[in-house]
Amino acid sequence: MTVRSYVRGQDIVRDGDRPSECCLILAGFAFRYKLLPDGRRQIMAFHTPGDMPDLQSLHLQVTDHGVAAMMPTQAAFISHKKMQVLTGRFPGLLHAFWRDTLIDAAIVREWLVGNGRRDAHERIAHLICEMLLRFKGVGLAPSDTFNLPATQADIADALGLSNVHVNRVLQDFRRDGLITWTNYTVSVLKWDELQVRGTFDATYLHQVHKAAA
Structure with missing residues (x-):
């Protein structure tokens, strides 16, 4: 694989690309977005280290959105041909990629519900919880x-x-002692109350937690 570095705002994958490789976020933070013709932007997902935001490019020839760095970010790129060899040799890896894609779709559904039906306080609380x-x-x-x-x-x-x-919602959350948000550092102080504010149910993340020994 090839490792590349990006600065804030730099595209990792561009809308309209015909990629021949998939990327894995190693460090930093990225976001998936779409621009309207007049320049308005919709961010559709955030991506933490360990995410593969363009896994769908294995099967879709043209990228229909962009992925960009939100801070100095490192990404590893693996060619589609090598990915196909790996998944052919290790079927468990293929199932892991399929599961990752399904969870990504579940997150998109939750964001769609949030932006369509939750109020501003619920949307922001839900995002922080996620x-x-x-x-x-x-x-x-x-x-x-x-x-x-x-x-x-x-x-x-x-x-x-x-x-x-x-800005107003974040001020409300700080005043109520739910969070602190200084520069880019977020601390959740009242987890249970924040979940209630955001109507948050973590089921859609499908995280697997090992039982304590």
């Missing part, structure tokens, strides 16, 4: 604290809100 669990899943959220390198404009573009609305 990202905490996803960062925990890769060991990057000690003491319920994680680094989310998203600006208020990024959050607005992900959740269909205005920058002003995002």
